[in-house]
Amino acid sequence: MAGTATEAVMSxxxxxxxxxxxxxxxxxxxxxxxxxxxxxxxxxxSPDSAKVLDNLGKRLQAQQVRLERFQNVExxxxxxxxxxxxxxxxxxxxxxxxxxxxxxxxxxxxxxxKVTAVLSSSSKDSDSQGPPDSSQSTAGxxxxxxxxxxxxxxxxxxxxxxEGGAEALLQRARRxxxxxxxxxxxxxxxxxxxxxxxxxxxxxxxxxxxSGVTPYWHRRCxxxxxxxxxxxRQYGTSVxxxxxxxxxxxxxxxxxxxxxxxxxxxxxxxxxxxxxxxxYGGWEAVGTExxxxxxVLSRYLSYSEMQxxxxxxxxxxxxxxxxxxxxxxxxPGMPGTFEEKGxxxxxxxxxxxxxxxxxxxxxxxxxxxQNVVKYGYGRMERQGDxxEGGAWSTATRRTPSKEAxxxxxxxxxxxxxxxxxxxxFDEALADYKAGGTRYVPLSGEQRNHPTAFFDxxxxxxxxxxxxxxxxxxxxxxxxxxxxxxxxxxxxxxxxVWQISDYQxxxxxxxxxxxxxxxxxxxxxxxxxxxxxxxxxxxxxxxxVVRCAPSSHxxxxxxRVWFNRREPAARLVGPHExxxxxxxxxWDGASYPGNEYWQGSLSGSGDPAAxxxxxxxxxxxxxxxxxxxxxxxxxxxxxxxxxxxxxxxxPD
Numbered sequence: 001m002a003g004t005a006t007e008a009v010m011s012x013x014x015x016x017x018x019x020x021x022x023x024x025x026x027x028x029x030x031x032x033x034x035x036x037x038x039x040x041x042x043x044x045x046s047p048d049s050a051k052v053l054d055n056l057g058k059r060l061q062a063q064q065v066r067l068e069r070f071q072n073v074e075x076x077x078x079x080x081x082x083x084x085x086x087x088x089x090x091x092x093x094x095x096x097x098x099x100x101x102x103x104x105x106x107x108x109x110x111x112x113x114k115v116t117a118v119l120s121s122s123s124k125d126s127d128s129q130g131p132p133d134s135s136q137s138t139a140g141x142x143x144x145x146x147x148x149x150x151x152x153x154x155x156x157x158x159x160x161x162x163e164g165g166a167e168a169l170l171q172r173a174r175r176x177x178x179x180x181x182x183x184x185x186x187x188x189x190x191x192x193x194x195x196x197x198x199x200x201x202x203x204x205x206x207x208x209x210x211s212g213v214t215p216y217w218h219r220r221c222x223x224x225x226x227x228x229x230x231x232x233r234q235y236g237t238s239v240x241x242x243x244x245x246x247x248x249x250x251x252x253x254x255x256x257x258x259x260x261x262x263x264x265x266x267x268x269x270x271x272x273x274x275x276x277x278x279x280y281g282g283w284e285a286v287g288t289e290x291x292x293x294x295x296v297l298s299r300y301l302s303y304s305e306m307q308x309x310x311x312x313x314x315x316x317x318x319x320x321x322x323x324x325x326x327x328x329x330x331x332p333g334m335p336g337t338f339e340e341k342g343x344x345x346x347x348x349x350x351x352x353x354x355x356x357x358x359x360x361x362x363x364x365x366x367x368x369x370q371n372v373v374k375y376g377y378g379r380m381e382r383q384g385d386x387x388e389g390g391a392w393s394t395a396t397r398r399t400p401s402k403e404a405x406x407x408x409x410x411x412x413x414x415x416x417x418x419x420x421x422x423x424x425f426d427e428a429l430a431d432y433k434a435g436g437t438r439y440v441p442l443s444g445e446q447r448n449h450p451t452a453f454f455d456x457x458x459x460x461x462x463x464x465x466x467x468x469x470x471x472x473x474x475x476x477x478x479x480x481x482x483x484x485x486x487x488x489x490x491x492x493x494x495x496v497w498q499i500s501d502y503q504x505x506x507x508x509x510x511x512x513x514x515x516x517x518x519x520x521x522x523x524x525x526x527x528x529x530x531x532x533x534x535x536x537x538x539x540x541x542x543x544v545v546r547c548a549p550s551s552h553x554x555x556x557x558x559r560v561w562f563n564r565r566e567p568a569a570r571l572v573g574p575h576e577x578x579x580x581x582x583x584x585x586w587d588g589a590s591y592p593g594n595e596y597w598q599g600s601l602s603g604s605g606d607p608a609a610x611x612x613x614x615x616x617x618x619x620x621x622x623x624x625x626x627x628x629x630x631x632x633x634x635x636x637x638x639x640x641x642x643x644x645x646x647x648x649x650p651d
Contacts, residue, residue, distance in 0.1 A: 166203035169210055172623045173198055179599075188276035189262060191616055192596055192607075193330025196321050198617045209317040210618050212477075213627040215257055216313040216469035219637045224416040225249060225308060231412050232304075235405035237288050243297050253630030256309040258621040259300050262597040264589040267353045267496075271295075272598060274622075283589075301589055303358055307413075310359065310588030311465050314346040314628070315473045318613040324567035324582065329601040330611035338568045339580045343477055344613050346586035347466045349493020350459065350503075359588075360462060363413055365499065366428040366439060366453040374403050376410030378424040417458050418641050428453045437645055443501045454500040460643040463510045466492060468518070468637035474581035475520045484524035486575055488567050488582035490605060491531060495585075504531060505538070510643050512538045515545040515558050517642045523547075524578060527561040568612060584609035592619040 178191040191197060198206045217225075229252055232244045244252075263272040264283075272278040277294060285291045287302035294300075301309060319341055322333030350360035356370045371377040414421050423431075428439040432450070438457050441450035471487065478485035489511065494504055508528065515526065528539075539545070541562040567582035585605045587594050593610030601607050610616040621628040 165211075166207040169207060169623065170199060170203065172625070173617045176617070176620075176623070188272075189274045189597065192599055192601060193611050193616075195332050196319075196330055196611060196614060196616065198614050201319050201614070205319070206614070206618075209319075209614065210624050210627060212315075212317040213618055213624055213632075214315045214473065215253075215628060215633045216315060216473060217311055217633060217635050218465040218468055219635045219639050220416055220418075220641070221308075221311055221465070222635050224311075224412070225252060227412045227415065228308060231405075231408045235401075235408050239289060239291065239297055240287050240302075243287075250630035253633050255630075256301065256305060256312055257314075257628050257630070257633075260309075260589055260591060261300060262591045263594055264587055265595055267355075269354075306589045307359060310348045310351065312348070312588070313466060313469050314586075314592075314619050315469075315477075316344050316346070316613075316615050316619045317477075318342060318344050318615060318618065320568040320613055322612050323569045324608060324612040326605065326608050327602045328608055328612050337570055338566075339570060342568060342580035342582060343474070344567075344609060344615055344619075345470045345473065345581065345583045346592060346609075346615070346619060347470060347492050347583050348586050348588045349466075349491075349497055350462050351493060351497045351588070352499035353497050360459075361499075362410070363417065363422065364455050364459045364462065365442070366423060366425055366455060368425045368451050371423060371425040371428070373424070374406065376403070376406035376408075377422050378427070379421050380407065417461050419458065422458075423455075425453075428455075440500070440502055442499060454502060456502065456506060457643075457645050459500075459503070460506055460510050460645075461641050463492070463507050464514065464641060464643045467511060467514055468642075470581075470583055471514060471518060471520060471523065471526075472636045474579075475522045477581065478522035478579045481579055484522055484578045485581045486571055486578040487523060487526045488565065488580060489526060489528050490567075490583050490585055492583075492585050495604070507531075509538050512545065513643050515547055515560075517548050519548045519556075520558060521547075521556045523556070523558050525559050525561060525575065527563065527565055529563065529565050529567070531562055567609070591621075592616055 176189060176191055178194050178197060181194075198210075226249060229244060229247065229249065232240045236244065261271045261273050263270065263278075265271075269281050269283050270278075271280070271283070273294060275294070282292070282295045283300075283303055286295050286300060287297040287304060291297060320338055322328045322331060323338040350364060352359065352361055352365070355361060356365070356367060362370065362375075410422055423439075429450070432439045432441075432453065439453035439455060441447055442452045442454055470489075474485040474487050491504060491507060494507070508531065511526065511528075539560045539562075541560070543560045544557045545560060547556050547558055567584065568580060571578050571580060586592065587606060590606075591597065592606075592615045594606040595603050596607035596610040596616065601611050617623045619628070626632070
C-alpha cells in the first residue's frame, strides 16, 4: 500500500513539474515581449505608462526566477518522496507542494492577464496618431488599483483587450471544479452550484462586473491598520515580529483579503482549507510560537488579524439567478420574480460567540475578569488623548512587557473607536449606577447586580464602520447608472453571533444617524429585511428620512421599509428600474459563501448569497486577482464618527 501511494504521488508531482516547465517558458516569452515593447515604443508613451510597463517586465522576470527555483525544489521533493515509505509523509509533502504551485500560478496568471491587456491595447495605440492616454494605460496595466474603477468597471476600450481579460478571468475560474448533478457529496475547493457560474453569462458583462468589484474599509481604518502594524512590530510575538518586519500596508491589506481558509465557522472554529484539509480549532495559536502546520501565520490570518479583516467589506456587481432567499440553493427562479442584475455587498457583523478575548468581545463587552489593568484596560496617564493620537507617557512604558503590549494594542483600538480608553469593570459599573447610558447589562444579567456590560458607543461605531461604505457605495453606483439605489439591509451578526438584546435596535439607530448625516442623493430606499423589532421607535415603516444637504442645496429624502423581502426580489411599481444594492452577512475569516464550500447551501445568508449570484467567483481572490488585493482597496466615509450617544451618556 505504501509503495502504491508513493508511486501515485510521484506521478502527480511529475505532471506538475511538466506544467510548471511549460508555464516558465510561456512567462519568459511574455516577459521578453513586454521588455521589447517598452524598448521600441518608449518614446511614444507617457512617462507614467513607461514606468508601469517597466515594472511589469521586472515583476515577470522575478516571477520566472521564482518558478525556476521552485521547479528545482520540486525535483528534490520528488526524489525524497520516491525514497519514502511513509504514506502520511508523502501526502503531506504533496499538499504543501500543491499549495505552493497554486499560489505561484495565481500570481503569474495575474501578471499574464495584465501584460496581455497592456500589449493588446498598446498595439492599437502604436498604430494611432499621438501618444496613448496615460491614465488608460496605467489602469489597464495595474488592474485599477490607484484609480476609480466605477460601479461596473470602466474597462479598456479596445475590444480585443476586453476579450483577453475575460478569457483570463474565465481560465482562473475553470481551475475550480464544479459539483456535478449526480455528485451527492463533494468536499473541498469545489463550486457547489453550476447555474450561478460566471461562464453562463456573456463574457463582456462578466468582465465589466469583475472590474467593478471593490474592497472597502471605513476611512478610520486607514490609520488603524497602520497603527496596528506598528504595535505588532514592537510588541508582537517573536513570530509576528519576524513576519511583519518588512511588510508594507498594501501587503497587509492583501493578506486580510486573501489569506483565509475557505470555511471558518462556529464557536469551535470549524475550518476547511483550499487543499481540502479540515478540522476544528487551532487558530488561537496562529502567530505564536505554538503554531503548527497547516495553520501558520505565513499562510493564514491570525485571530488578531481577524479583528481587522472583519471591518472589510466587498462590493460586487453581479447577475442573480433567483431572489436570493435563504433556501434558494442555486435553483433558477421563475423569470420576472427577481432582479437579473444588481450589486451584492459583503459586510461582517460583530462576532461574540467565541467569547472573551476574541473578535469584538474585548472592545464591546465589559467583564469583571476581562476588564482589568493587566489586559490593557483602564485610564492611564498619556501625552495627549488616544482619540487624538496621543502617545503613552514614559512612566507607562516602564510597565511589565506583557502589560505594555496589552496596553499598546488596546490603545490602538481605542484610538480607532474614538474613545480615550476601554474601561475597567468598576468604571463601567459606577457609570451605570450613576444613570449613564453607554453601558447596559448583558442579556440575562440582573440589572441590580450585573457582572458584565455591553458598550453601546463602541458597538454603534463598529456598525457604522460597515454601514457607511455600504451606503456610499450604493449611492455612487446608482449615480453612475443614472438611477436610484434600493438598499437591502440585513442584520449583521444578529444570529448566533449576537450577545445582547440591544443590538438590533442599535443597528437601526446607527442607520438612522447615518441617513441624516450622509449626503445620499441617489439612494431612494433603505429596506430593513427580517428585523423582528421593526423600527423600535427610531425608524418606522414608510418613514421618509431627510439626508444631509450638499453644498448645492437641500438634502434628499430616503424612504425606510421594514419587511421580509428577499435580497434580489423583483422591484415593482415605483421601484422598477432602480438598482438593487443588497447586503449579505459575510465572515471576517472565510471565502465568500463560507459553509457553501462544504455543501451546506442554506445554513445562513452567506451560502445563500453564493448560490443566487456570481460572488463565489467574482468575490473570490483566486479568480478576480486584479480587484481583490491591497492596491484595489478604497476607504469610504469621514475621519470623524457620526454616531454618538444621546445627551446624558458619556463619550
